[in-house]
Amino acid sequence: MNNYDHSSLAAARPDFAAIAAWIPEGASVLDLGCGDGSLLRYLKQARNIRGYGVEISDEGIEACIQNGVNVIQSNLESGLSGFENNSFDYVILSQTLQATRHTEPLMQEMLRVGREGIVSFPNFGFWKNRLSILLGNMPVSKELPYQWYDTPNVHLCTLHDFESFCAKYKMQILARRVMTDEYTIHFVPNLLGSMAVYRFRRAH
Amino acid sequence: MDNSVGIVTAQRAHFAAPLTCKSGAILPHYELAYETYGTLNADKSNAVLICHALSGHHHVAGYYADDQKNIGWWDNLIGPGKPLDTNKFFVIGLNNLGGCHGSTGPSSLNPATGKPYGSSFPVVTVQDWVESQARLADLLGIRQFAAIVGGSLGGMQAMQWALSFPERVRHVLAIATAPRLTAENIAFNDVARNAILTDPDFYGGDFYEHQAVPRRGLRLARMLGHITYLSDDAMADKFGRTLRSGKLAYNYDIEFEIESYLRYQGDKFAAYFDANTYLLMTKALDYFDPARDYDDNLDRAFAPAKADFLVVSFTTDWRFSPERSRDIVSALLHNRRNVSYAEISSAHGHDSFLMQHEHYHKVLRAYLDNIAREFAA
Numbered sequence: 001m002n003n004y005d006h007s008s009l010a011a012a013r014p015d016f017a018a019i020a021a022w023i024p025e026g027a028s029v030l031d032l033g034c035g036d037g038s039l040l041r042y043l044k045q046a047r048n049i050r051g052y053g054v055e056i057s058d059e060g061i062e063a064c065i066q067n068g069v070n071v072i073q074s075n076l077e078s079g080l081s082g083f084e085n086n087s088f089d090y091v092i093l094s095q096t097l098q099a100t101r102h103t104e105p106l107m108q109e110m111l112r113v114g115r116e117g118i119v120s121f122p123n124f125g126f127w128k129n130r131l132s133i134l135l136g137n138m139p140v141s142k143e144l145p146y147q148w149y150d151t152p153n154v155h156l157c158t159l160h161d162f163e164s165f166c167a168k169y170k171m172q173i174l175a176r177r178v179m180t181d182e183y184t185i186h187f188v189p190n191l192l193g194s195m196a197v198y199r200f201r202r203a204h
Numbered sequence: 205m206d207n208s209v210g211i212v213t214a215q216r217a218h219f220a221a222p223l224t225c226k227s228g229a230i231l232p233h234y235e236l237a238y239e240t241y242g243t244l245n246a247d248k249s250n251a252v253l254i255c256h257a258l259s260g261h262h263h264v265a266g267y268y269a270d271d272q273k274n275i276g277w278w279d280n281l282i283g284p285g286k287p288l289d290t291n292k293f294f295v296i297g298l299n300n301l302g303g304c305h306g307s308t309g310p311s312s313l314n315p316a317t318g319k320p321y322g323s324s325f326p327v328v329t330v331q332d333w334v335e336s337q338a339r340l341a342d343l344l345g346i347r348q349f350a351a352i353v354g355g356s357l358g359g360m361q362a363m364q365w366a367l368s369f370p371e372r373v374r375h376v377l378a379i380a381t382a383p384r385l386t387a388e389n390i391a392f393n394d395v396a397r398n399a400i401l402t403d404p405d406f407y408g409g410d411f412y413e414h415q416a417v418p419r420r421g422l423r424l425a426r427m428l429g430h431i432t433y434l435s436d437d438a439m440a441d442k443f444g445r446t447l448r449s450g451k452l453a454y455n456y457d458i459e460f461e462i463e464s465y466l467r468y469q470g471d472k473f474a475a476y477f478d479a480n481t482y483l484l485m486t487k488a489l490d491y492f493d494p495a496r497d498y499d500d501n502l503d504r505a506f507a508p509a510k511a512d513f514l515v516v517s518f519t520t521d522w523r524f525s526p527e528r529s530r531d532i533v534s535a536l537l538h539n540r541r542n543v544s545y546a547e548i549s550s551a552h553g554h555d556s557f558l559m560q561h562e563h564y565h566k567v568l569r570a571y572l573d574n575i576a577r578e579f580a581a
Contacts, residue, residue, distance in 0.1 A: 052537070061544075061567060062566050062567055062570055064544070065544055065570040068574050072543070073545055073546050082537065084537070
């Protein structure tokens with residue numbers, strides 16, 4: 001854990017590098033569902049951010065503390081009441097959106113606590129997922145590693161779905177990066193991208 | 205005894221400079237009993253102070269050569285290879301001023317009168333303790349603690365350190381504690397105090413000269429306290445409704461196992477603990493309220509703090525509930541301090557903080573290991 005390798009982590013989690021590219025030096029960041037804290041640790045080293053994670057699992061808390069990142073044990077689904085309005089530059093929900101139950105209120109909370117929000121999620125519209133369904137099975141892949149009966153993912157969506165959601169709830173998308181593995185996808189992203197990262201704020 | 209710090213010796217430090225208490229009372233001189241474990245490193249950067257709770261003292265780890273069964277109260281945490289590793293840290297435990305285990309307190313002889321202080325001993329506060337602890341640190345040559353660790357009332361002292369001496373503590377481990385007691389919590393303390401104050405053997409606090417001990421009061425106080433430090437579930441698990449004789453006796457003798465346990469605990473406590481110390485410790489708990497001087501605004505109260513914090517609470521602790529710990533976390537977030545917060549699932553109520561719980565100890569170990577890396581680097 002201590003001889004932590006920057007580049008291998010970025011390769012394993014291409015969304016990390018995409019997120020880091022949007023975050024300026026020294027920004028304040030809240031990472032919701034931060035897991036073992038590796039994104040925060042990455043951003044601390046790459047961008048010298050002041051960061052906190054929110055995590056529910058005991059294992060995650062131990063790992064975050066081992067990783068030397070601030071972590072608050074709390075259930076996201078009960079809101080972010082411990083966090084003040086506009087207290088962070090960025091609030092991140094990395095590969096967690098699809099597993100949240102109260103997705104819309106949580107997205108609103110993100111924009112209450114943060115100036116901007118960043119979410120990454122697997123694109124359910126990715127061609128392999130479509131093909132899987134066409135052939136009669138729920139997709140199982142690197143991005144969606146679960147079987148239908150043990151998945152925590154309750155709110156899967158496509159890029160189109162997410163963008164209409166943002167429009168409906170007056171969230172303005174500032175930037176989008178669609179990827180398949182470490183490659184950025186520009187052409188028919190809703191079909192060819194397996195994963196997306198969005199940066200957004202409240203529309204004025 | 206695996207990974208024990210082994211045989212330890214209590215030490216005493218004499219302080220000749222008067223201590224002006226928060227109440228205005230002045231202690232012209234006093235002694236503090238303390239123990240140390242591990243070795244202070246060359247630049248004196250590896251010192252950890254352990255602050256004790258209501259009934260604690262300086263014997264935190266190890267055992268005495270002439271009393272090997274007398275094991276320190278937080279021995280499961282402290283020792284070579286334990287979460288607070290004495291191979292890395294120099295650990296100090298002390299008995300607070302007003303205590304009854306060797307530091308100057310109500311039961312000590314007042315040199316000015318040749319009699320125990322008794323009722324004349326000042327009501328000391330968490331701030332006063334921290335002041336006296338800082339003087340002990342001066343004596344030991346410690347300018348800045350790597351960490352100050354405390355549970356319950358001890359956690360209040362650890363927090364107060366960060367407010368009174370921001371430059372003198374790098375990390376605060378505030379465990380099962382609160383930024384102030386709730387009314388309900390003060391109420392429990394008041395019932396406990398009333399048990400002592402109304403005991404005919406109390407003599408207004410000067411029972412020593414009457415060769416009396418307010419045992420009944422102390423016993424009741426402890427029984428009540430003990431109930432509140434456990435959880436409903438833990439009690440149900442341990443005692444349930446089990447009857448000692450197996451059948452109802454239709455009288456007021458000890459019948460249920462829980463009654464037997466509580467009375468035993470009460471008797472044991474009343475045999476060694478000083479009633480005045482009990483009063484004073486509960487008052488210190490009630491008075492602690494850093495926000496009071498800031499229009500009840502805890503955010504502002506925590507503004508001076510510079511330390512990094514680890515805040516830990518236990519799910520079934522209803523005396524120092526997770527909500528109170530979250531208040532601390534929230535004030536630290538407001539002030540943009542580094543803080544981590546773990547809410548440990550445990551069935552054992554407030555007493556959980558003293559127990560060997562795998563996840564809890566892993567959290568402490570991970571945090572303390574990172575601190576050790578700061579001065580090892």
